[in-house]
Amino acid sequence: MSLRSAVLDAGYRSVLRPALFRSHGGDPELIHESLIALLGGLNPTARSMLRLLSGRPTSPVTVAGVRFPGRVGVAAGLDKDARAVEAWSALGFGFAELGTVTALAQPGNDKPRLYRLRDSRAIINRMGFNNAGAKAMADRLYELGVQRGELTCGIPLGISLGKSKVTSVADAVPDYVASLRMLAPYADYIAINVSSPNTPGLRSLQEGDLLRDLLSSLTREASQITHPLGPVPIFVKIAPDMSDAQLDHLLGVVADNGGRGIIATNTTLGRDGLAAADRVYADQAGGLSGAPLTARALEVVSRITASTTLPVIGVGGIMTPDDAERMIDAGARLIQLYTGFIYSGTGLVAGINALSLGRTT
Numbered sequence: 519m520s521l522r523s524a525v526l527d528a529g530y531r532s533v534l535r536p537a538l539f540r541s542h543g544g545d546p547e548l549i550h551e552s553l554i555a556l557l558g559g560l561n562p563t564a565r566s567m568l569r570l571l572s573g574r575p576t577s578p579v580t581v582a583g584v585r586f587p588g589r590v591g592v593a594a595g596l597d598k599d600a601r602a603v604e605a606w607s608a609l610g611f612g613f614a615e616l617g618t619v620t621a622l623a624q625p626g627n628d629k630p631r632l633y634r635l636r637d638s639r640a641i642i643n644r645m646g647f648n649n650a651g652a653k654a655m656a657d658r659l660y661e662l663g664v665q666r667g668e669l670t671c672g673i674p675l676g677i678s679l680g681k682s683k684v685t686s687v688a689d690a691v692p693d694y695v696a697s698l699r700m701l702a703p704y705a706d707y708i709a710i711n712v713s714s715p716n717t718p719g720l721r722s723l724q725e726g727d728l729l730r731d732l733l734s735s736l737t738r739e740a741s742q743i744t745h746p747l748g749p750v751p752i753f754v755k756i757a758p759d760m761s762d763a764q765l766d767h768l769l770g771v772v773a774d775n776g777g778r779g780i781i782a783t784n785t786t787l788g789r790d791g792l793a794a795a796d797r798v799y800a801d802q803a804g805g806l807s808g809a810p811l812t813a814r815a816l817e818v819v820s821r822i823t824a825s826t827t828l829p830v831i832g833v834g835g836i837m838t839p840d841d842a843e844r845m846i847d848a849g850a851r852l853i854q855l856y857t858g859f860i861y862s863g864t865g866l867v868a869g870i871n872a873l874s875l876g877r878t879t
C-alpha cells in the first residue's frame with residue numbers, strides 16, 4: 519500500500535466514513551445524494567486540491583479505440599444523472615460510467631430501496647433506474663461542454679443505457695435507440711445495461727434473439743451518427759447469475775453483432791456470503807454487491823477472457839487493491855468500483871493506482 523493510499527484509507531475509515539454513515543439519520547440514499555451534490559458543487563480550486571490529495575490515474579490503456587488514462591473507473595449507478603461528473607477525475611478515477619439513464623425520466627422503486635450490510639461489506643439495492651431521463655443528461659453534458667473524444671472532464675465518460683420501466687420488453691429496441699441518439703455525441707463509450715435485476719423483464723434482454731435485435735439495432739444506429747472517431751463503441755453489461763452455457767451464447771451474440779466489449783458483472787440475485795448479522799437483509803428484494811460478489815465476478819471475467827478476445831471491464835466486489843490486481847490478472851482491461859468506493863473511499867482508488875500493474879497495452 520502506498521503512503522498516500524494508507525493515509526487516505528485511515529482518514530476515510532476513522533473520520534469521514536463514521537461521520538458520513540451517521541449523517542442524514544443514517545439513511546444511505548440521502549447520504550449518497552448529499553455526497554453527489556457535494557462533489558458536483560466543488561469549484562475548480564477545490565477539485566485541484568482533491569486531485570493533489572487523491573493522486574492521478576496511472577497505467578493508461580487503450581480499449582475499443584478509447585484511450586483511458588487509468589484502469590479504475592466509476593461503476594454505473596454512482597452518478598446516475600451526471601451530477602458529479604467533473605469531480606471523478608479529481609478523485610483519481612481513470613473513467614466514469616454515468617447512468618443508468620432511461621429514455622423517459624422515472625422515479626424508480628418505492629423507498630426504502632438501498633441497504634448497507636456493514637458486516638458483509640455489501641449493499642443490497644433495488645433502486646429501479648431512478649433518473650431524470652436521457653434528455654436531461656444530454657442537456658447537462660452539453661452545458662458542461664462535454665464532447666466525445668475531448669476529455670472535457672479529464673477522463674473518458676461512458677454512458678449506461680437502460681429500458682424505461684413503462685416500456686415493454688417487446689418495445690425495448692426503440693426505447694434504447696432513442697437514448698443512444700440523444701447521448702452518443704457526449705459518450706466515449708455506451709454501455710447497454712441488460713442486467714439490472716430491478717426492472718421487471720430487463721434481464722430477458724440478455725437472451726439470444728432479444729439481445730441480437732437490440733445490439734444490432736444499436737450498432738446500426740451508432741454507425742449512422744457521423745463522428746471523426748467513427749461509431750461510438752458499445753459495451754454490454756451482464757449479470758453474474760447466468761449459467762456457463764448462457765454466458766457462452768451471449769458472448770457469441772455480442773461478438774457477432776458489433777459489441778466492442780463486456781462489462782462483467784452487475785449485482786447478483788444470490789445471497790451467499792452474508793455475515794450472520796446481515797442475514798436479516800437476505801429477503802430484501804434487489805441486487806447484492808460488494809464482498810459477497812468478489813469471487814463470482816472474477817469467475818465470470820476469467821471465463822470471458824478465456825473464451826473470447828472481447829475486452830472486459832471487470833466489476834463486482836473489488837474491495838481492495840489485491841482484488842483489483844486479481845481482476846486485471848484474470849484479463850480485465852479496465853475495472854470499476856461501486857461498493858468498494860462506498861466502504862473505502864478514495865484510498866482504494868489511490869491504492870489501485872499505486873499498484874505497479876506493469877501493463878502498458
Ligand SMILES: Cc1cc2nc3c(=O)[nH]c(=O)nc-3n(C[C@H](O)[C@H](O)[C@H](O)COP(=O)(O)O)c2cc1C
Pocket residue numbers: 593594595596598617618632641643645647678711714755783784785806807808809811833834835836854855856857858
Ligand atoms: C446502489 C447501486 C445502484 C446501482 N445502479 C446501477 C445502474 O444504474 N446501472 C448499472 O449498470 N449498475 C448499477 N449498479 C451496479 C454496479 O455498477 C456494479 O456493477 C455492482 O454494484 C457490482 O460492483 P461492486 O461490487 O463494486 O458494487 C448499482 C449498484 C448499486 C450498489
